[in-house]
Amino acid sequence: MQRTLIVMGPVQMIGFCLAITAFELITYMASDMIMPAMLTVTDEFNADARHVPNAFNLYLIGGVCLQWLIGPLSDRYGRRRLLLLGCALFGLACSAAVMIQRIEAFNALRLIQGMGLGFVIAVSYPALQEVFCEADAVRLMALLGNVALLSPLLGPLLGSLLLEWLSWRQLFLGLGAASAVTWIGLWVWMPETIGVVRRDGQQQAPVPFSLRQIRRSYLALLRNRRFVGSSLALGLMSLPLIAWIGLAPVLLMQRLELSALAYGLWQIPVFSAVIVGNLLLDRLLTNHSLVRVIGLALWPFCLGLLMLIATALSSTSLILTVAGLALYALGLGMSNAALYRLTLFASDEGKGLVSAMIGMLSIAVMGAGGSLIAVIGGGRSLQSFAVWAALGGLLCLPLLYRLLRNAPAAPDAPDSHQ
Template sequence: MKPLLYITPLRALLFGLTLALFELLTYLASDAVMPAMPVVVGELKAGPEYIPHALNLYLLGGVLLQWLIGPLADRYGRRPLLLTGCAFFGLACLGTFWVHDIGLFNLLRLLQGIGLGFVVTVSYPALNEAFSEADAVRMMALLANIALLSPLLGPLVGTLMLQWLDWRWLFVAFAIGAVVAWLLLYRLMPETLGVERRDGSRLAFTPIHLLPLLAGYGQLLSNRRFVAGSAALGLVGLPLIGWIGLSPVLLIHDEGLSTLAYALWQLPVFGGLILGNLIINHIADRHPLPTLVRGALWPYVAGLCLMVVATWVWPSVISLVAGLSLYALGLGIANAVLYRMTLFASTQSKGLVSAMLGMITIALLGLGGALLAMIGAGASLLHFAVAASVAGGLALWPLWSLLRARSAQAAVMP
């Protein structure tokens, strides 16, 4: 692996791992608290219907400022913006230690989610600008593999910490982690804009002008490949987001499982996700990107179908988790490839593209997760299986549109 920037391979690797650490923290901030949510809503005198809000508001917070973060990163550079986002995330986590009201708790969850917006809008483009296509896909898959440990380890970590600590100290731990990530970013992160690269090129800073900025967003929304890719990225992850948000209700509140049993049932689901990321990391340079996506659709669709059929025939946690795990395998293979295809579906600045991509994707995840809760997906295991499978099936149309547009573009290229 050779970075496009004039930095050593070791520093490039450590830079990628530091991005993974910050991303891990932003996901842990939602996942580790989920087993604590029954306790949180009880202490703050709220009902169980507030449990999925902890995740959905966090995701919506990730959308709030992406429209501005991306252009700011294009104007002032990736490095200062990511350092700012890391500090903001740490302060929002620390403030949760003193809350005594569910309204303030939800507000801070929204603010914490802004940290996720910095990850999506700043760190992902920086990574893709620092490495070639094959290496970038590998690094994206590696980062996803590390970061996606958070839904697997998050419930376990949260459950174990709750055995000895109050839930408030979970957020103090996130704040401490943010300090560590900030120091590492300050030491290791290179600037990818305004510097000469190994191929002699130089990515320029882009001034901020309101009308051209709005016109740029408008052009992106008229780009069918970009819109299809963004919609696909949001919809393919919706069954998983629904599971993260509603599994405390389904397993702890409805099925009466312990928090430890709840955490253990996350292992096969996110194990499938990690396996998919390991597979794409191994085969990324062997096949064209559309071929990789088509291959990922086999376990993706099979998992959604298995989830419905198995849960209908034998309503049990194991039936639901079996289908979810197979679906997650396909998701793990497709996710990094879809991001790369969508990010480069437009020639506009990558900060602008990643901002709109993140807004569409996270808005679909946050609003979709809230909609799943509103329509009663948490009423029973079968209700969830059907609702999540329908949500995941909606991704097939934009996926088909993206692959068709990519094939058409390849056909006209000399």
Template sequence: MQSKHVSLSPANLLFPLALVLFEFAVYIANDMVQPAMLQVTREFMVNTSWVPTSMTAFLIGGAVLPWLTGPLSDRIGRRPVLLFGVAYFVLACLASYLVHSIESFIALRVLQGMGLCFINAVGYAAVQEAFEETAAVKVTALMANVALIAPLVGPLAGAALVEIAPWRSCFLVIAAMSFIALLGLIWKMPETVKPSHDKLPLSQMGRDYLRLFSQRRFVLSALCIPLLALPLMGWIALSPVLLVQDLGMSTLQYGMMQLPVFGGLIAGNFALVLLADRWPLGRSVFVGMGPIVSGLLLMLAGVLFAAEPVWLMVAGMSLMSFGEGLSFGVLYRFALMSSPVAKGTVSASMSMLSMAGYALGIEIFRLAYMLGGMAGFAACSVLTALLFVQLARSTVPQAMAERAAPADYLPPELQTQNS
């Protein structure tokens, strides 16, 4: 174990960099594969309704193991659990050469999605423990920028790769990146908890989880994260169908349309890094609500009224993603620190809530699209954003007040709640 880092330097950023390379590889296992899904459905001779199911299965996998990986890392240490998880993910990617039906492919996607269980429940907990609060928020935002290259370049790289190589080659590239991340983590990952040699009884784990999920503040704080991210997750899952099938774009054009969307997310994260020392933690969440809601309303208006809706759709999603970038790092920290329970367990619970929320939410987005087309997708995005705003306005002020945030940084109607 070591003391927490107060400031950022190249030396103490090597561990987060190795972790984010693994995170990048896991995320690109979704974003790079989505444009290849049309080729996958053709090979297995099924219809395109299976396209978003690949992402749903991947996210279900991300909700399977955090209940164990988080508490296990509290007991035996973050380092051995994370190193095992990276090695497992490498093997799961290579296993794509063994599948020969859509059913076995979807099952493998669940196994690959388990790689997510080690990022949030173990890796991010270690980062939060290795840095002081403001530095941890900055590192989270910087890591998000690197990880966001996955949805930025993933569709482009996937679309380009499947033009010249079989879709399974995507997983070979991902496995190679994950192996490099494994070497970096072996080299630079510190141990941030004191390992215990005591047994980890399931009854104790159950009591910890019951205690945590009975805390209303934690549950509401954690639910802010999937509600914030779902419109963008729905876009990632359905944009191959929206842009390629409905609007007739090529796969490369589809990939180019992702650049401004994820560029907005990167810009929002950089803005958070720059403002973290100037604003009290939490203010950026309220500022981000404006572009989130207005951007999704712009997308809905484009779908309903524009002759060529793609430009307003992309502009609206870009605004929304900028607001998400301003908010995510702060909301993650607030949720993690909202309970005194061991942080591996808290982080695991957050991961399970998020992955389950994403999986359920994407299925709701899919049903909205099937029932209402592009308008159904856009309307579902707006409703999700409004739910996020309502929930965040009830949880963020308390976290700000605990950190002695000046009252005048809150919206006027919320100042009276914290006076």
């Protein structure tokens, strides 16, 4: 059974997990469900197709913009009220899409909508870590990650089908309505973890809010090589997947002239592999340490990226490219939640602030890396995409090598019954 550190009844616990999951899901759906319509959006605004990956990268960068402030504010004023504020901001930004008439306004809204992702990372993730013990928190994040992965898995397909009857503006309006329902769920079920006496008798007191102290804390984190290396590794490991999400509409629908439905179907093998990886993580946690799990995950991770490079050098087969991405995605799913947990507890600073810095560093790497891959020609052909995406992902290996080499010789395996 799971051991909670905050006193919660079963109904509240289930409701809390569902509300957190729903908010995470719709923040990703706001990106993935609209991707099949992006060429329609650029055509409507008479804009260049380069805005397709740009809008996606702006969404990621939006997730970074406020994290430096959101995390410390949640350490001071509580996770609950900050997440409610973030959900409301996200819902309003989605609903506002029905009124815009220029691509510049569309991109600005994408930036604001991406800030909702920042609230998920800087507020909801620490709240989950504070409610559950280590092994359960890692399992729960992996399982919630599976639900969030339904967005890139089903989002393009769902978006393609809905676009048969609805406009892209109506899709955004629907996301705004879903945000309103999620806000109600968070208001009813989300507990406060700051300033509350936990079941073990401990209390996480609010951290005084001081811009000077925040600056000191962030500088201390930047001097923590283990923390910085792990955060950058998180971003680099996800970079090939992020580049695929941003460039797949151009590569498949424009370059290969596939239909929106075919584009959505080609996403299934990749994101299904991430889900399978998350399920394997849950099984491995029963008798392996987090560091050991990451070491095992590197095998499919590296083999998949090397397969991408080999495929690019020999052919431009879509089947082989997607197969390499799927193998890589399996390793990513096995390692992501475990690496996040290790990174979060690599410092004793307030977990909201630490989580914000993790998000800023990792998402900045993903956003900047995805933009760079697009600029240097990753969207010109499958061959070019495969080479640059694989090389970007492999850059994480030196950072992970240092992390695994400096790990304790015999770390305690997580106990699922703590």
